[in-house]
Amino acid sequence: MTRRHPHQRLRIAEGGPDAPHALFARAREADRFHPRDRTLPFSAVLSGAMLGQAGYRVALDEIASDSTVSLNDRLDAVFVEIAFGQMPFYRPVLERLRGRVDLVAAYGPYAEAHPEAVLDAGAVAVIDGDPESVVSPLAAWWRSGRRPAPPPGLWWRDGRTLRHSGAAPSAKTDELPFVPASVLRSERYHKYSFPLALGRPLHWGFILATRGCFYSCRFCSSMARQSYRLTYRRCAPERLVAEMDYQVREAGRTVLSVEDEIFTGDRKWAMEICRLLAAKNRRTPWIIQTRLDHMDEELADALRTAGCVGMTCGVESGSDDVLERLNKKSKVAEIRRSAAMLDRLGFRNRYTFMIGAPGETPDDVRRTERLARELNPLIAQMSFCTPYPDTALAEGLAGETAMRHTDRPWGNVSEMPDEIIARLRRRFYRRYYLSARYLDAHLADWLGYAWHNPGRAAILTWKALAFFGRVLFSGDATGRCVPDNPPASGRAAPSQRVREVT
Ligand code: SF4
Numbered sequence: 304m305t306r307r308h309p310h311q312r313l314r315i316a317e318g319g320p321d322a323p324h325a326l327f328a329r330a331r332e333a334d335r336f337h338p339r340d341r342t343l344p345f346s347a348v349l350s351g352a353m354l355g356q357a358g359y360r361v362a363l364d365e366i367a368s369d370s371t372v373s374l375n376d377r378l379d380a381v382f383v384e385i386a387f388g389q390m391p392f393y394r395p396v397l398e399r400l401r402g403r404v405d406l407v408a409a410y411g412p413y414a415e416a417h418p419e420a421v422l423d424a425g426a427v428a429v430i431d432g433d434p435e436s437v438v439s440p441l442a443a444w445w446r447s448g449r450r451p452a453p454p455p456g457l458w459w460r461d462g463r464t465l466r467h468s469g470a471a472p473s474a475k476t477d478e479l480p481f482v483p484a485s486v487l488r489s490e491r492y493h494k495y496s497f498p499l500a501l502g503r504p505l506h507w508g509f510i511l512a513t514r515g516c517f518y519s520c521r522f523c524s525s526m527a528r529q530s531y532r533l534t535y536r537r538c539a540p541e542r543l544v545a546e547m548d549y550q551v552r553e554a555g556r557t558v559l560s561v562e563d564e565i566f567t568g569d570r571k572w573a574m575e576i577c578r579l580l581a582a583k584n585r586r587t588p589w590i591i592q593t594r595l596d597h598m599d600e601e602l603a604d605a606l607r608t609a610g611c612v613g614m615t616c617g618v619e620s621g622s623d624d625v626l627e628r629l630n631k632k633s634k635v636a637e638i639r640r641s642a643a644m645l646d647r648l649g650f651r652n653r654y655t656f657m658i659g660a661p662g663e664t665p666d667d668v669r670r671t672e673r674l675a676r677e678l679n680p681l682i683a684q685m686s687f688c689t690p691y692p693d694t695a696l697a698e699g700l701a702g703e704t705a706m707r708h709t710d711r712p713w714g715n716v717s718e719m720p721d722e723i724i725a726r727l728r729r730r731f732y733r734r735y736y737l738s739a740r741y742l743d744a745h746l747a748d749w750l751g752y753a754w755h756n757p758g759r760a761a762i763l764t765w766k767a768l769a770f771f772g773r774v775l776f777s778g779d780a781t782g783r784c785v786p787d788n789p790p791a792s793g794r795a796a797p798s799q800r801v802r803e804v805t
Pocket residue numbers: 515516517518519520523524528564565594617
């Protein structure tokens with residue numbers, strides 16, 4: 304029996320009456336394993352927009368593993384996003400697509416790491432690289448009857464032999480299309496993690512101006528980044544400003560999130576953007592993601608003048624030892640100075656922390672807790688340090704790490720037992736969000752957000768109650784988790800297996 308889910312196919316490109324149909328499929332939110340918020344999936348949307356430029360009719364769907372809602376229609380090509388932890392979900396989808404759709408290709412961290420498993424399940428090609436630089440050439444090659452040679456960035460099978468067509472070029476940031484207004488206007492994507500009080504309803508726009516990052520933090524995974532690759536690239540400042548204008552003008556966006564991994568990584572570039580925006584006297588607020596050690600007062604001032612109202616920064620830990628072990632290349636003193644300066648200038652920030660790093664002790668966690676309370680951001684998020692398979696942290700570890708790691712540590716690489724980590728994290732949240740200092744600084748923000756965004760606030764409250772109900776008050780730190788290779792009964796849980804190997 305199949306179910307129809309109330310979602311939600313999003314039109315990315317219209318195409319003509321005889322246009323070939325392409326679909327980008329990804330797991331619906333309830334089945335995704337990494338808490339990626341409701342942030343726009345750039346790879347699907349931009350690759351889809353490029354296919355649209357090539358004459359395709361393109362849609363984006365969020366599907367359930369037993370859903371055929373997206374698959375019954377006439378489709379010439381389906382591109383499936385597969386992240387770590389999602390193969391059990393996608394195997395039945397790929398099996399159903401096999402033979403029914405001419406071109407079934409997969410992309411994403413898991414697909415890149417395990418092309419053979421994905422090809423065996425039913426895909427005819429696996430994309431290895433930025434989908435934006437491979438999807439259109441792949442579709443053209445397929446429609447031409449697979450002549451002459453496949454474009455670079457593909458795994459496929461030739462009989463029983465696995466073949467690779469060579470490294471794909473990185474997506475060129477200046478040549479990418481803008482995020483289509485039709486996708487933004489759908490309101491499907493909303494940054495629940497940034498409940499800003501801006502005196503108006505928040506209609507989020509999303510932009511990716513740079514790709515990659517020149518740091519190599521040991522925990523950094525493409526599961527948590529917008530860029531598949533770390534190669535650092537940035538678009539021309541004028542292009543970013545033009546896309547901001549487009550999203551406000553054509554899609555009615557009232558706030559913009561620039562989702563770059565490290566917006567101020569190139570200070571001169573960031574300053575030029577601020578100069579262009581200030582000269583236009585733009586009024587639409589925007590937020591960024593960056594590192595606190597890539598911030599100084601002049602730059603912060605320029606950002607504020609240009610309308611930037613907040614930022615997400617990865618703090619990770621209040622212990623220099625832990626930061627060093629994570630190869631974060633930042634110091635607590637520097638973080639403290641920078642955050643205090645941003646606070647003084649009135650930015651509303653979201654800082655992310657981590658628990659369960661290698662060698663981390665309960666004392667280190669206390670330092671992190673104290674630092675968070677001192678910085679007192681609008682949102683403090685603590686994630687479990689997770690050795691995703693594409694990280695340096697996972698080197699030497701065995702087993703697939705699949706997880707809903709909002710609920711429990713997975714592949715625990717610290718010396719602390721899982722239950723201690725989960726308990727310390729519960730304590731972190733309880734002490735942070737229920738403190739007088741937090742409520743004094745941010746209650747008005749929450750009320751302002753709720754007043755102008757009542758529907759979103761209701762959803763957020765429901766999500767928060769469900770999350771905090773589990774995290775704060777339940778003694779049960781375990782949640783749902785579905786490994787890619789589920790352990791046979793009697794075998795150790797994956798986190799234990801990882802520890803055995805270490
Ligand atoms: S700074 Fe951020 S994006 Fe860059 S490697 Fe570290 S965690 Fe990844």
